[in-house]
Amino acid sequence: xxxxxxxxxxxxxxxxxxxxxxxxxxxGIVFGALPGLTATxxxxxLVPFTFTMSPASGLxxxxxxxxxxxxxxxxxxxxxxxxxxxxxIATTFDGFPLSQKGMAQHGLVAAAFASSYGSFxxxxxxxxxxxxxxxxxxxxxxxxxxxxxxFGLTIISTLSSGSMFKGFLAxxxxxxxxxxGMAPIGGDVRLTFGFPELQAGIALIVALIGFFCLPEILSSxxxxxxxxxxxxxxxxxxxxxxxxxxSLLKKPGLMLRSSAIGTIIGFxxxxxxxxxxxVSYNEACRWDRHSEEYGKGTIKGVAASESANSAMxxxxxIPLLTLGIPGSPPAAVILGALxxxxxxxxxxxxxxxxxxxxxxxxxxxxxxxxxxxxxxxGSFLFSRIINIPSRYLAPGILFMTxxxxxxxxxxxxxxxxxxxxxxxxxxxxxxxxxxAPIVLGLILGPFVEEGLVQxxxxxxxxxxxxxxxxxxxxxxxxxGLSLMSLMWPLAIKLKSRWRTEERQPINEGGQDA
Amino acid sequence: MKRFVTVMLSLVCAATVCVxxxxxxxxxxxxxxxxxxxxxxxxxxxxxxxxxxxQQPMLEKELGVKVVIQYKPGGGGSxxxxxLLRQKPDGYFISGMNVPHIVLQPLARGNAGYxxxxxxPIAFFQATPIGVAVLIDAPFQTLSDLVDFxxxxxxxxLCGGSGTWSGHHIAFLQLQKLAGITMTYIPSKGAAASVxxxxxxxxxxxxxxxxxxxxxxxxIRVLAFGTDKPFTPMPDVPTFKSLGYNLxxxxxxxxxxxxxTPPEVIAVLEKAFLNIANDPDVQKQMLDAGFVPVAMxxxxxxxxxxxxxxEWAPVVKEFKK
Numbered sequence: 001x002x003x004x005x006x007x008x009x010x011x012x013x014x015x016x017x018x019x020x021x022x023x024x025x026x027x028g029i030v031f032g033a034l035p036g037l038t039a040t041x042x043x044x045x046l047v048p049f050t051f052t053m054s055p056a057s058g059l060x061x062x063x064x065x066x067x068x069x070x071x072x073x074x075x076x077x078x079x080x081x082x083x084x085x086x087x088x089i090a091t092t093f094d095g096f097p098l099s100q101k102g103m104a105q106h107g108l109v110a111a112a113f114a115s116s117y118g119s120f121x122x123x124x125x126x127x128x129x130x131x132x133x134x135x136x137x138x139x140x141x142x143x144x145x146x147x148x149x150x151f152g153l154t155i156i157s158t159l160s161s162g163s164m165f166k167g168f169l170a171x172x173x174x175x176x177x178x179x180x181g182m183a184p185i186g187g188d189v190r191l192t193f194g195f196p197e198l199q200a201g202i203a204l205i206v207a208l209i210g211f212f213c214l215p216e217i218l219s220s221x222x223x224x225x226x227x228x229x230x231x232x233x234x235x236x237x238x239x240x241x242x243x244x245x246x247s248l249l250k251k252p253g254l255m256l257r258s259s260a261i262g263t264i265i266g267f268x269x270x271x272x273x274x275x276x277x278x279v280s281y282n283e284a285c286r287w288d289r290h291s292e293e294y295g296k297g298t299i300k301g302v303a304a305s306e307s308a309n310s311a312m313x314x315x316x317x318i319p320l321l322t323l324g325i326p327g328s329p330p331a332a333v334i335l336g337a338l339x340x341x342x343x344x345x346x347x348x349x350x351x352x353x354x355x356x357x358x359x360x361x362x363x364x365x366x367x368x369x370x371x372x373x374x375x376x377x378g379s380f381l382f383s384r385i386i387n388i389p390s391r392y393l394a395p396g397i398l399f400m401t402x403x404x405x406x407x408x409x410x411x412x413x414x415x416x417x418x419x420x421x422x423x424x425x426x427x428x429x430x431x432x433x434x435x436a437p438i439v440l441g442l443i444l445g446p447f448v449e450e451g452l453v454q455x456x457x458x459x460x461x462x463x464x465x466x467x468x469x470x471x472x473x474x475x476x477x478x479x480g481l482s483l484m485s486l487m488w489p490l491a492i493k494l495k496s497r498w499r500t501e502e503r504q505p506i507n508e509g510g511q512d513a
Numbered sequence: 514m515k516r517f518v519t520v521m522l523s524l525v526c527a528a529t530v531c532v533x534x535x536x537x538x539x540x541x542x543x544x545x546x547x548x549x550x551x552x553x554x555x556x557x558x559x560x561x562x563x564x565x566x567x568q569q570p571m572l573e574k575e576l577g578v579k580v581v582i583q584y585k586p587g588g589g590g591s592x593x594x595x596x597l598l599r600q601k602p603d604g605y606f607i608s609g610m611n612v613p614h615i616v617l618q619p620l621a622r623g624n625a626g627y628x629x630x631x632x633x634p635i636a637f638f639q640a641t642p643i644g645v646a647v648l649i650d651a652p653f654q655t656l657s658d659l660v661d662f663x664x665x666x667x668x669x670x671l672c673g674g675s676g677t678w679s680g681h682h683i684a685f686l687q688l689q690k691l692a693g694i695t696m697t698y699i700p701s702k703g704a705a706a707s708v709x710x711x712x713x714x715x716x717x718x719x720x721x722x723x724x725x726x727x728x729x730x731x732x733i734r735v736l737a738f739g740t741d742k743p744f745t746p747m748p749d750v751p752t753f754k755s756l757g758y759n760l761x762x763x764x765x766x767x768x769x770x771x772x773x774t775p776p777e778v779i780a781v782l783e784k785a786f787l788n789i790a791n792d793p794d795v796q797k798q799m800l801d802a803g804f805v806p807v808a809m810x811x812x813x814x815x816x817x818x819x820x821x822x823x824e825w826a827p828v829v830k831e832f833k834k
Contacts, residue, residue, distance in 0.1 A: 041584070044557035047566040138713030142699075182588050184702045187677035189588075189622055196595045196626030200587020269709045324728050325709045332558035332705065339802045340567060344728060410552075410585045411592065446702075454699050458715070461668055461697040 008358025011056040012366055020057055021363055024064020025370045031065065032072020033084045035209055036404025039069030043333040047340070055341040056356045060363040062337060066330055067119055067367035070273070070310040071375055074111035078302065079104060079386050080229065080397055082213035086204045087273030087309040089439060090281035092212055094294060094301025101297050102232025104383040109244040110299035111306045112375020114255065117248070118307030119368035121259035122266065122314035126321070127361050134322035137267045142458060143469040146451025147478035148268070149444045152275055154485035155282040156437045164489070167437045170428070174441020175448070177202050184446050185453040197413040204274070206405045206414045207442055210421025211435035213401055218426045221390045229386045229393055236380045248303050254284055255307055262308035266315020269327040273309035274443050280308030286488060314364055321349055321357065544604055544778050548579040552608040554593020556586040560724070561609045564639055564766055567798075568789055575785035588625070589676060590614045595626025602771040604778035610634060610769035613680045616821045620829040621678035629822055633774055634814035635782045637767035638790040640805040642723040643684050644738040644750065651717065656736040656756050659718065663694040670696040673707045673716035681720040683825060684739060684762035686832055691758045722764060727803030739763055746803055765807065767814060783811050
């Protein structure tokens, strides 16, 4: 193994391969940052080019794209409240308030550094402990996915600032929206209202643009005739980079926990970065003594989300490289590229092709450093985007929303869906409904449904659905976590009765909902 | 007067049709002269995408124009095929096409947005036989062991596969019927998820694609393949036919154009696709990855699709209440 690592190092640290890696990272950032373009598309676009390259060079470039995209999606999330990919939803919670305060650069640097940090930790895990973790990932069956989905839904109790009732109502709406289209199990076509295109269901990114980006344009910029997008203009300076990185380094608990959550959710095949970042954000908020700062613009919130969704990427490569099971759509493209180069995932990758495999893993690590570099210095450029006067920026963003909604599936109906959601989002903002629970319902609905229906089918054959779904180690842990998450606001309330007047974003009237 | 107007109108109409026809003919003569859009009715990263990415540079070389890959995922491919029908039939928009999807979707859903015979095939270039497998430490050594067990324990055997009314599902239904057994089918969303459920022991039997089964061959035992002749990369595995079950099951990848595309244009595309499909390097790469290279031209493809409609229509009718 040691020789292979050295060979891998030799592969990466060649001038051309470093250049490929850098180009890859840059491309990845662009693909991540533009809503409607995804890491998966960037990777797929590059696959034909890797034919003409050596397997090592090709994979190194793919590594760059994957890592870059995991950071890129934070840029629009922070600047214009629009996650570049669904994985950056939780980044908007604190990123956008930060940029409203004129601290966009803080957010961007925090995102870049946290992204690298998460990526780095997960890579170390990938390089050292992949085989046993991959076997553990197979323990995830239908009941586990169902309970993971339920656990995810309990995050609503944290997300719904103000009223828990409103939060769960919005979550239920999201679940309902997730049932549009083909049933994941059974293949029935539901709620298509006569549009064959709706068989495809609601695309997550379309809902995100509609619920997050449009209401912001409608209410702040057009409604209040604001001259610039943010309340405060941003004045980038060199010192911010050091300050942000130093303050995040002083929070090893937050950073390690978020990276661990990302890695674990990454290696459960199928669960993606969006769930990782939400869960991580939720935990960060819960375990922080100053939890009231979350949602109002703190770099801790940005870091929690970004380190988790970036850790998810190497995490999803664990079942891929060791078992040949892609844990995420980008991993599926990488699997395709490996196969086209004649490399079969599994033991062979770490023996016959060890030099190429380690080159790939090392490239992922180096790419993580490049992200911090590009992100830190790029923050000067990116953050200034929100200083552009609204009358230029708002139409530009509006144009991008249309383009992004269309390009994700080349479907015109998606543009209309985006506009409808935008209006719903605008109204619900006025009624003090946060859109996050809707989107959470939309993300987790398929998990819950698929896990539940599969469990019913399997449970019937096994003789007892209830015992099949509950009495499994991971299920029990997830059930425990869900209960804890639900009870947490109650516990906080009791605690605050001891302390004097602690401000909590919870409406007491909605408790019983 | 009225008559005159009618005549004039008919003349105008006829003239328009002629002009249009000439245009198409002229277009067909120097076809292709601009970029061609190659639609993948699935998301990026799937096998159809990977295959198209392999073909893309080769198609550009064969046709001498740019080939742009565009994704239109949704509904297991139906959204993409429905949109193919609305494209101009001039050969500048082609789409990936998969059997059994294009046969089963219109049969199983009320309105899939397209009908099977509306898609104009160009060629088929790859087959992925469907096989039945168990984990290597499972008690079933042969298909008959499995069938015997299922006979004694109706419904107890959990079978995994990808999707409902998919190739895996229909193969499952056909095997049940042919063997006179009852098992439980647990569909997953996608082949990767169903392989993970199988390797994790959440289902005991998998109806899987040959490339997945081949890739995991050291951990599993394939009991039978739905091929006519033994599956070349794993020649020791029996076929269903050799075991007495008349079951052919495979996922076939090809390409199609909208209805009304001029035959000359289809011929140009057919030649390009078949040249690539017959390339020995491509064939070797496919076999190494566990696929069966196919080079089936337009005419044969049409007959093949129709034969599948005839085969599956009664099965779907019987099981779809």
